[in-house]
Amino acid sequence: MKQYNEIEKLELLRRYLTIGLSIRAFSASVGIPVATFFGYLRAYGHPDNSSIP
Structure with a gap:
């Protein structure tokens, strides 16, 4: 795997926010x-406009 x-993790969180899939579907x-x-959510916060730099 x-x-x-860290930058890639934050980018995944941003993509999750914009794509609109469920967490399960996005992860897959x-x-x-x-x-x-x-x-990642625990470490960096839930993806909304205020928690992701």
Whole structure:
């Protein structure tokens, strides 16, 4: 499995926000486990305009 750096993780969160899929569907579309995506949310905040730089 690919190791994402911080910038890539933030970009995934931004993409999730703009695509409009469920977390499960988005995670499957980018090839990461749902639990991993939830870990990104915990680490960087829920993707809204105020929590992602």
